Amino acid sequence: MSAVATVDLDVFRSNLQLLGDIAAPTPVMAMLKADAYGHGMLQLARPAIEAGASWLGVLEISEGLRLRDTGIDAPLFAWLHGSGADFAAAAGRHIDVGISTEDELRAALTAQSAVPLQVHLKIDTGLHRNGATEDEWPGLLDAAIAGERAGALRIRGIWSHLADASVGDDEEALRRFREAIAVAAARRVHPELIHLAASSAGIRMPEARFDMVRFGIAAYGVSPFDDRSAADIGVVPTMTLATTVGEVSGHTARISAGWADGLPARAAHAASVWVRGHRHPLAEIGVDSSVIVEAAGLQTGDPVIVFGSGLRGEPTPTEWAEWADTIGDEILTGIPVRVPRRYVEAGDGRTEQPR
Numbered sequence: 001m002s003a004v005a006t007v008d009l010d011v012f013r014s015n016l017q018l019l020g021d022i023a024a025p026t027p028v029m030a031m032l033k034a035d036a037y038g039h040g041m042l043q044l045a046r047p048a049i050e051a052g053a054s055w056l057g058v059l060e061i062s063e064g065l066r067l068r069d070t071g072i073d074a075p076l077f078a079w080l081h082g083s084g085a086d087f088a089a090a091a092g093r094h095i096d097v098g099i100s101t102e103d104e105l106r107a108a109l110t111a112q113s114a115v116p117l118q119v120h121l122k123i124d125t126g127l128h129r130n131g132a133t134e135d136e137w138p139g140l141l142d143a144a145i146a147g148e149r150a151g152a153l154r155i156r157g158i159w160s161h162l163a164d165a166s167v168g169d170d171e172e173a174l175r176r177f178r179e180a181i182a183v184a185a186a187r188r189v190h191p192e193l194i195h196l197a198a199s200s201a202g203i204r205m206p207e208a209r210f211d212m213v214r215f216g217i218a219a220y221g222v223s224p225f226d227d228r229s230a231a232d233i234g235v236v237p238t239m240t241l242a243t244t245v246g247e248v249s250g251h252t253a254r255i256s257a258g259w260a261d262g263l264p265a266r267a268a269h270a271a272s273v274w275v276r277g278h279r280h281p282l283a284e285i286g287v288d289s290s291v292i293v294e295a296a297g298l299q300t301g302d303p304v305i306v307f308g309s310g311l312r313g314e315p316t317p318t319e320w321a322e323w324a325d326t327i328g329d330e331i332l333t334g335i336p337v338r339v340p341r342r343y344v345e346a347g348d349g350r351t352e353q354p355r
């Protein structure tokens, strides 16, 4: 058997419920970007809502449209707009959009729609990843106010994103965010939704929660912190990447998963996998297979867990991230489409491809 990624929908739901309890009474947006961090956006949308998420967040309008096409009627938010972004469809199908610049606002307004586009104006609080700087903010606000007067849009939100680099950086960003909100208030702009926090600030900075917390990585069971584990927070990894032992020869064995299945090649020598209740170090990560050392006693066909919940002692996505000197997000989103996703909940199991 080559690699298979099993996504436990019950674990995903309970992670999101726990995060919702932490943020309560603040509502939660479940972030389903990057195909739900590699888990499958279409499959996780409904469980997210069942677990109490009031909103779903995706990168692009086109992803929001796919969710609408599958019958998701929850509020949706999309904030990354390429040149082909269909703002008219966003307005018509009630997908709120993040807007960062006056140019983007103009592009959004050239789209004609019978219903006003719901926009969330983005402030750059120091991350320099879109958003209006302090100098650009009054111009963006005034352009949006004009659009609202003309009936083309509604200013529904003001938002930004934190770098999560350190508490000090986040506090400085929070200060800038508040200043920009004051600039808007001076123009009598008081939107319904002010939102800033993602997983990290949503958990550790109550003052950053405002009207909504956008939870991403923590909902998938990976800690956003360096100094607090997923277990410390109480969340559990939702994805298990498994394969089997192939050929065994002496003290080494091959497992049927390699870098084409998302195992980062640079993690070889640091990484290990879980077979027969023990960790076995990996000496080499090849294209579609990898070499285990200390393989005495293993047999062809033995199940191998590359990473999983960690509850039985198997490696977690976070450990793989440490071994590969990256972040857990990259491990999860790096599991390619060729690896089939299997979704399980309450004892039942079914196999599906995410797209």
Ligand SMILES: *Cc1c(COP(=O)(O)O)cnc(C)c1O
Binding pocket: 031, 033, 079, 161, 197, 198, 199, 200, 214, 215, 216, 217, 218, 224
């Ligand atoms: C990815 C992302 C989030 C979620 O961040 P996590 O740290 O994964 O919780 C929230 N908001 C925006 C704009 C994002 O891009």
